[in-house]
Amino acid sequence: MERSIADEAESYLRGLLEEWAVPQPGECIACYLDRAIEGSGCDGDLRFAERYRDLVAPRATALLARLESAGGYCDCEVLVNAMQPAWHLWSTSREIEVDGRTIVLEAEPPESMPPCLGVRRGSTQPCRNWHRMIRRGRW
Known part of the structure; x- marks a missing residue:
């Protein structure tokens, strides 16, 4: 039986969804969240963080609380408040002259993150492309 174009398109889209919705081997939680949010956006919960935990580190029962x-x-607040791109990836601050005035441009995070540097299996730590932001106590 031949498949319709709609069935083929749906199958193709499911394959794409599975490709970005599943953590890659060795991919850290921050790189996964960055990639997943870029592909799907954030819907106000920790669904991607929870999916990462379930698929990569099921023993990390306190991950969401941390x-x-x-x-x-x-998910998007994790990348704003809990982790941020490592300093070595940021642009450097610099001064420019505009109409005889010196303007200081602040350092900025990268527009897109480089490939994940990887973590050991079962880890919920970010790779070296990210810094953890510690607010209260240890993480």
Whole structure:
């Protein structure tokens, strides 16, 4: 039996969804969240962080509580409040002259993150492309 174009398109889209929705081997939680949010957006919860935990580190039962305690109440907040791109990836601050005035441009995070540097299996730590932001106590 031949498949319709709609069936083929749906199958293709499911394959794409599975490709970005599943953590890659050795991919850290921050790189996974960055990639998943870029592909799907954030819907106000920790669904991708929970999926990462379930698929990569099922024994990390306190992961969501740790992320929330660091200000990550949803997937995108994790990348704003709990982790941020490592300093070595930021642009450097610099001064420019505009109409005879010196303007200081602040350092900025990268527009897109480089490939994940990897973590050991079962880890919920970010790779060296990210810094953890510690708010209260240890993480």
